[in-house]
Amino acid sequence: MDVTITLTVNGIKRTITTQPQRPLLDVLREQLHLTGTKYGCGQGLCGACTVLMNGKRVLSCVTPVVQADRKSITTIEGLAKGDSLHPVQQAFLAEGAMQCGYCTPGMIMSAAALLQKNPDPTDDQIATAMNVNICRCNGYTKILNAVRGAAEKIQGKSS
Ligand code: FES
Ligand code: FES
Known part of the structure; x- marks a missing residue:
């Protein structure tokens, strides 16, 4: 049976009617x-499929949409602030x-969640926090460098 769910996605309130166990990813x-x-x-x-739910990382393919009821979801489309990209x-x-x-969108969302919680992670902490994110192109060295770079920017150590 369908249910009505209200959630805020990238700052916009949405009301949808759908099966409660439908993956959040499908709805998005x-x-x-x-x-x-x-x-x-x-x-x-x-x-x-990584997104943020009330600021915490979730895998939206295995998150039933009913769990997002009355929650705030941020997707890659909502990470920038106006014209300013997220660090x-x-x-x-x-x-x-x-x-x-x-x-890349999933990597960025995971990194954003990590740096929100821990703005100065070690390389091991980055690798552990992001080990759910797989890059089939094996671009991990640059991804690690990027997360380090973002951490420095957030801490004001680089421009
Ligand atoms: S699509 Fe969700 S973890 Fe792979
Ligand atoms: S850049 Fe990571 S899967 Fe292609």
Whole structure:
């Protein structure tokens, strides 16, 4: 049976009627047309579908949309503030930390969640926090550099 769910996505309140167990990822992509969040494995194993729910990282392919009821969701489309990209987005661009780019939105969302919680992570902490995010192009060195760069920017150690 369908249920009505109210959630805030990238600052905009949305009310949708859908099956409660439908993956949040499907709602974001198919109902709300926010296609920056990617479908990879659909099983919680690759991180391509990472979004923030009340500021915490979740894998939207294995998150039933009912869990998002009355919550605030941030997708890659909502990370920038107006014309200003988030420091993690800036760092990924500056470092060229993407090849095909398919994993990039999920990587950026995971890194943003990590730096929100721990603005000065060690490399091990970055690797541990982001180990759910898989890059099939094996671009991990540049991704690590980008997260380090974003951390420095957030701490004001670089411009
Ligand atoms: S698509 Fe969600 S973890 Fe792979
Ligand atoms: S850049 Fe291609 S999957 Fe990561």
